[in-house]
Amino acid sequence: MSLGSEFTHLDATGAARMVDVSAKDVSTRTATATGFVRLAAGTVAALRAGDVPKGDALAVARIAGIMAAKRTPDLVPLCHPIALHGVEVTLEVRDDGVAIDALVRTADRTGVEMEALTSVMVAALALIDMVKALDPGAVVTDVRVEEKTGGKTGVWRRGG
Template sequence: MSQTPAPDESGHPSGFTHLDDSGAARMVDVSAKGVSARTATATGRVLLSAETVAALRGGEVPKGDALAVARIAGIQGAKRTPDLVPLCHPIAVHGADVDLTVADDGVDISATVRTADRTGVEMEALTCVMAAALGLVDMVKAIDPEAEVTRVRVEEKTGGKKGDWRRGD
């Protein structure tokens, strides 16, 4: 049995914007917010064996061009975020750049997603990185069953009511 938090001055239970007055999950109404240009950048890594890194560098992954597949998977992930994250608003993704850099111990992924909408694109950027990472893992799993996705995080965002933010570390 869950308890409903007491409403704050805005009427939301204890300031939880994704809960209604009874404590049930709800999608926040952003219709009164202004449209603004917004971006978010997220990063992540896929740790790989030396053999897999060599296969990527030599274009010898048995399934084909793993980096191209990962890039497309990332873009698709950004566009499909509200289908995967339950309370995420469907927004127009106006651009998604996915950069994959092969390092000696794996692949670094960076994704920047852009929109002009009423809510931010942090979830789209994170989903973009995760989808790219999963696409890459799928392409190399036959030669590297120990591939590991790690350090997925938002690095910065621009626009919106709260303005710009950049990770401090």
């Protein structure tokens, strides 16, 4: 069996390629990804009080996450450029940092898992950029897909 028939992103010689999805059916597809930015207690307090010197760190991170989802094919080499129909990014300040959730929706021939993951990562990076003067030890952790829907595989949920 050739590599190209085992792995869809490899051709028969083993070279990377973009998968042809033109024969797939268009369907509504969603993906939810999450992540966490671990922060020092003082940084959490500054976020809660709105005292981050650079400004509204959560708003900047939210917009960055939305923009990132739209730019995913520019960053991930084999990712298809698809029309996104919705991107929701939420940030929740917790006692030990900020939880980030991204929900991405489309009606297309391929899924939006990479867009959701990219959204979370860039939101996390933007948040760190906003607070790095307060907290140079901030850490991005636990970035992962939680759920995807649509396509021939239907619904997939982490842990179930």
